[in-house]
Amino acid sequence: MTPREKRSRGRLAGRDSATRARRETVAALREEYGAALADGPQAFFEPLRHSCPWCGSVRIGGHLLTGDLIQHKPGRFRVERCHSCGHLFQNPRLNARGLDFYYRDFYDGLGEQQLDAMFAGRTRSYRRRAASVRPHLVRPGLGGVKRWLDVGTGHGHFCEAARTLLPEVVFDGLDRSEGVEVAERRGRVERGLRGGLTELAGELAGAYDAVSLFHYLEHCTDPLRELEAARTSLRPGGLLVVEVPDPESRYAHLLGRWWLPWLQPQHLHLLPVGNLRGALSDQGFTVLAEQHRTAHEPVDLVAAVWLALEGAVPRDDMPWLVPTGPARRALRGAALLAGVPALAAAALLDHAVAPFADRLGLCNAYRLVARRD
Template identity: 60%
Template sequence: MTTADPSPAPAGTAAARSTDRVAALRPAYRADLADGTDRFFHPRRTDCPWCSSTALRPRLHTTDLLQHKPGRFTLDTCEGCGHTFQNPRLNDEGLEFYYRDFYDGLGEQRLGKTFAGRATVHRNQARSVLPHSPAPRTWLDVGTGHGHFCATAREVFPGAAFDGVDLSQGVELAERAGRLRRGLRGLFPELAPGLAGQYDVVSMLHYLEHTTDPARELASARQVLRPGGLLLVEVPDPRSRFARLLGRWWLPWLQPQHLHLAPAANLRHRLEALGFAVVAEQHGEAHDPIDLLAAGWLLLDHLAPREDAPWHPDGPPGPLRRTLRPALLLAGAPLLIVAMLLDRLLAPIAGRTGHSNAYRLLARRTP
């Protein structure tokens, strides 16, 4: 066990409050992990959840590189259709465990600041709808989090009313903050029947890959759209060259949260089968130039001593760990700067060279 710091943070400081919160959560996490992590998974599949082919091959073995919660995760790829999926997949208990304190709880403030700083990305996503629906009246953002996309999209579409759906308490905070007209907390397929035919646009921006049944989510989107309404989907591209070059350090793998990563052709065909007509497909426009920077950060964070967290078995960090971590991250700063510059240099040609880390589909609901 790491010894406690003989000079703890003064009572009442932010550091002390954080330490107290972590300490209060530690017994529950230890109870959750007492029997290991095997209980968090479904049995391994032997067929593809997208096309039912049994021609599967391992794509990636990794750990939780963001929260560093215990567990190992495998992604398999279908040789038949190219669909990549977590196998074995987390069950409901596992999803609750690994999502806990990521978007809310301990992680709420940090993630809220991250999403709030992505206004340029959100504005570009919203503008992709303009040529096909210049004046939507109602818009539903599925997986809205804290509603930051909607707050920015309102600048592009000032006449639209924005609602949001999410499982986390962030959607309720977004409604209170005025970023959403209405925040709906729950599973989208369960909420969809009560929202049937109410929306001109539905957006699913880096949401579908988190879901257990993407086809059901897409069918629910069609249900809540008016005839002629638009569905905007943006997801990571598992065929990105960066996915192969960076391996487990490619951020969009995002294990254990990302359960399904579908190639563009798969998603396009599924939308058409559900009664959508795809009106736009974008790759370079959807690229987020952070691959090398994120990979550098994940590597440095992996090598550095852990921050205090209630799921770490060795307890709160002592003075040596608290000193070594910032020192290592500071030493790696030049690496991160070079990575950021390379990301920006490659960004204009990412789509043409196959390095785009995401793609965007815009589909119209047909009668």
């Protein structure tokens, strides 16, 4: 047997072993998920709200009704819009039990390897974030940023990439998942803090020159409290960097439920930029920069096509889904193969449009850089 044949056989054996291990894990989890769903998805929600959680107005109305388009866990989720301030929010909102259920096996467990690989492949985006903040890092009379806390850091990939542009900065990471402990072990962050920002803000008071909330606020039950906690963690004159999906993007209307940043049921709040600017001002921040083009990721069209294909024939090797057998898997493979031309065309169009996304109102995210006064 040639060395090449040995390597090929070794790769096949490795894939077979991983497949068997996944099947065993899924089989073991089926009973647990069955028990969690015994009362039905309705047990995962708080009571329905009748006013806007941002401004208190009762002028709210239905905007979007969708399911879980990523994991295909059971349940229907409604996003409502406030007709007074434009805030969008999940209503009824997931309760603690629901958050645990829908986050489980997404960023860790069954989904950990896939998500880690996806985030690891976004180095250019992370470097772009760091570069966009760099002009604001030197504070007149106060020196430069020395210590930075990345909240919702996951496995610390942003910190690892940003350090190549900002070698003088020490990065710490904070997250509720065990990924932050992985980040510390792998040297991506100096310290990995496990928990929530609002719970840890007291012991972190005044400890940081910069705090980043990259695609974090939309996951939080109370974004205003998170901003308060971020302010507490900053030294006077420190920088806060917030990046969130832009619900005012035209893609949100053009693509409807297939617009990836809706990300139900995880995204509890979607904040128009005017609302977030106002909240930062109210909490004692001065906004130094508002960035749309550099926060945009050219994935809207290709993600919409992928979500539609996934929705047509979802994978069945998930412990919350009924196994359907080899015929269904063959159908899924054929559907995905048939969708390759559409995926390729959508990806090309995403990148062709990206340079003009800001002018066309298509940016799917925005970033604010603010200074604590």
